[in-house]
Amino acid sequence: MEQAPWYLIDDVAQLDTPALVLYPDRVKHNIALLKSMIGDVSRLRPHVKTNKSREASRLLLEAGIRKFKCATIAEAEMLAMIGAPDVLLAYQPNEAKMHRLLALMKAYPDTHFSCLVDTITTATTLSELAVAAGLVVPVYIDLNVGMNRTGIAPGGAVLTLYSELDQLPGVRPVGLHAYDGHLRNSDLAIRTSECDAAFWPVQLLSETLTARGFAKPVIVIGGSPTFPIHAKRPDVECSPGTFIYWDKGYQTILPEQGFLPAALVVSRVISLPESSKICVDLGHKSIAPEGDLLSRVTFLNAPELKAVGQSEEHLVLEAGEGHSYKVGDVFYGIPNHVCPTVALYERGYTIENGLTTGEWLAVSRDRVITI
Known part of the structure; x- marks a missing residue:
């Protein structure tokens, strides 16, 4: 039996998006x-x-x-x-x-x-x-x-x-x-x-x-x-x-280092604006909006998708004519720059054995905790 990809979340239907998930x-x-x-x-x-x-x-x-x-x-x-x-x-x-x-x-x-x-x-x-x-x-x-x-x-x-x-x-x-x-x-x-x-x-x-x-x-x-x-x-x-x-x-520029991606952003298709394009809920507020638009996120389960537009709450992707994507489809994205991406989320949901098990609060994304 073929093993499921490491990042898949079995109970993803219960996870609202966009979401930061941690392994x-x-x-x-x-x-x-x-x-x-x-x-x-x-x-x-x-x-x-x-x-x-x-x-x-x-x-x-x-x-x-x-x-x-x-x-x-x-x-x-x-x-x-x-x-x-x-x-x-x-x-x-x-x-x-x-x-x-x-x-x-x-x-x-x-x-x-x-x-x-x-x-x-x-x-x-x-x-x-x-x-x-x-x-x-x-x-x-x-x-x-x-x-x-x-x-x-x-x-x-x-x-x-x-x-x-x-x-x-x-x-x-x-x-x-x-x-x-x-x-x-x-x-x-x-x-x-x-x-x-x-x-x-x-x-x-x-x-x-x-x-x-x-x-x-x-x-x-x-x-x-x-x-x-x-x-x-x-x-x-x-x-x-x-x-x-x-x-x-x-991961791209430091090939000699064997660290594993351990934080992803999960998003969903929310609209089909044109025959060749899809829109997901991954805007500037959900992924570090720095660098070239094409490189801000790579979807592990849909690497062929190319970003063509982004705003605060939306990311428009070129999927090609005749694509089979539909509203509700889930994408697992690896950020190009994870540090400022984490700072956009108040919490990351932990994923263990394919299930959501808890959350890690990004408490120090705030400028003040108590002092």
Whole structure:
């Protein structure tokens, strides 16, 4: 007997669409694969921006992962709520976020919080607020290694800032942070060469700081594309995030990584607007509306369908003359970019053995949980 496709949901008639569905067995497979690729679990600091849920993050904790990275105060609080021991806010906080970060530190004293800075102005404000709160905030200098969005270029300015941070009360410099997400050549050899070139000045900074008498800086580096490369460096912490759910984009450009798609969007045909076209309930509000229209979603059970138009609630697809699709047909789509797609849903429904078994709330898609 032919085995049914892994993604099929036997009780899909009870599932309203559009819906985000999650496959916990595949999530666990991806976590196990991540650990096998690095060997030493203490060098993992996965980013939770992709999953945004307590349940998925707990699976990371249960796998022995103790360090985490996040982008928002809500994500940091979500991690603290489940008892994560070490949380890096990979963002330079403005003053409002500083107040919230310090409140988190007081509310969750068993979680070790830290954040990024790339300017003495920010660090000075943080220092003053931390002193007033009776706290010391560990900070990493954010380095710009080619993303050109935040951070400062590796060099003398970093050494100066590190020394200035060391003199400020209320903050404590502990390391360097660098995200090289622009390095995503599908040829691993080329990606490795580019990654090594971007990492070299970071390594040099670390060695220089150590030579000047500072404790050896912790280096937090990379994302999913460069994870297999940095995983081979014995003295860095790696912070991939997308691995937990994976998506079509990374599946295409990172063929050497064997993570499994573990999050899909389920949609239905809601109209037949023309003889060759169908319309499904997967608009801008239900799938990350970035990049080319043709690549935003790939339907596993209907890969030939081509998107020709999209609005807030609708996606129009070219199906060809004589197609057999009808209103009510169900499609299982893999997002091209899963992280912002997850952020569009307040919950993901878990699918186990073909059945809907529960839901994982994306609690940190909100900007505020309690703090």
